[in-house]
Amino acid sequence: MSIRRALAAIYEFVVGDDPFSALGVVVALGLTAALAAAKASAWPVLPLAVVLLLALSLRRERLRRRSGPARAAALRRES
Amino acid sequence: MSGPALGLAVAVFLACAVEAVEALTIVLAVGATRSWRSALAGVLAAALALSALVGALGPTLVLLPLSALRLVVGALLLLFGLQWLRKAILRYAGYKALHDEQEEFERARQEAARAGAPARGRLDGYSFAISFKGVLLEGLEVAFIVITFGANQHRVGLAAATAAAAVAVVALAGVLARRPLARVPENALKYGVGVMLCSFGSFWSAQGAGARWPGSDLSLLFLIGGYALCGYLMARLLRAIGAPAPMPERELLMGAEVVR
Numbered sequence: 311m312s313i314r315r316a317l318a319a320i321y322e323f324v325v326g327d328d329p330f331s332a333l334g335v336v337v338a339l340g341l342t343a344a345l346a347a348a349k350a351s352a353w354p355v356l357p358l359a360v361v362l363l364l365a366l367s368l369r370r371e372r373l374r375r376r377s378g379p380a381r382a383a384a385l386r387r388e389s
Numbered sequence: 390m391s392g393p394a395l396g397l398a399v400a401v402f403l404a405c406a407v408e409a410v411e412a413l414t415i416v417l418a419v420g421a422t423r424s425w426r427s428a429l430a431g432v433l434a435a436a437l438a439l440s441a442l443v444g445a446l447g448p449t450l451v452l453l454p455l456s457a458l459r460l461v462v463g464a465l466l467l468l469f470g471l472q473w474l475r476k477a478i479l480r481y482a483g484y485k486a487l488h489d490e491q492e493e494f495e496r497a498r499q500e501a502a503r504a505g506a507p508a509r510g511r512l513d514g515y516s517f518a519i520s521f522k523g524v525l526l527e528g529l530e531v532a533f534i535v536i537t538f539g540a541n542q543h544r545v546g547l548a549a550a551t552a553a554a555a556v557a558v559v560a561l562a563g564v565l566a567r568r569p570l571a572r573v574p575e576n577a578l579k580y581g582v583g584v585m586l587c588s589f590g591s592f593w594s595a596q597g598a599g600a601r602w603p604g605s606d607l608s609l610l611f612l613i614g615g616y617a618l619c620g621y622l623m624a625r626l627l628r629a630i631g632a633p634a635p636m637p638e639r640e641l642l643m644g645a646e647v648v649r
Contacts, residue, residue, distance in 0.1 A: 346599030
């Protein structure tokens, strides 16, 4: 297996098919660390981020599914 | 057994059971169609490879500083948990097809039959390779969960024993049934595992980043309950506003009953 394929497999294993959620988790952890360093209450950040990221991810999937057939119909009309 | 230890055992058991069902389907299809001996040899080889991996990585992870370990491992568990939860909700709402073990079994069986007859008395390379690959890939995710959960709580032994128990239960059920475990409520199990991974992932990664949870370990229970409730509400909402195409078969997300 080439290094490229190995890296792609690791990316698929860790990130999966939703890189925005992965990025969101990293940002939320950064914010948690910053608040904790400032001696502020940092624990609510991750639970809120998880719920928000999940909701956004489901919404993206729903819009993607809905726009798929509409986009295909528009392309057929153009051609 | 303490609360976090019990949570660890439940999460590891469920995750291992789900992956073991998928691996069992592949092994049963190849074994029944071509060669049981070669398929089981593939299983044994994959189990040895996984044991070596756990043996090599487990002790190394325990040596890392606890806060760094919790941050990295918690973040990874959280990413896994979000993937499992999202897929389980999409399946429940009809946006993704439910994983059908019977269908998967038939597909694998037909592929095995097309691959040419195995040589008599010799190890069948096809059966060995497919079994090895299936068990290794499904097992890798489980091994990762076992190592990370175990290392984080310094309970690698408990995590490994729980994983072994889950695999043994599924294997025994497969041997007794001699067919794919199609009636396992797999989506409900995946939903439960997703909730547990998100909860432990949030708890550990926030601790690793320096946050302090109110009520310490007790907050894990609130995380599990909160995520389960939010996920359930999202699933109901997504299903209520309409799936792209109705699914012929459904299984309940939170209940035990499977409708097929």
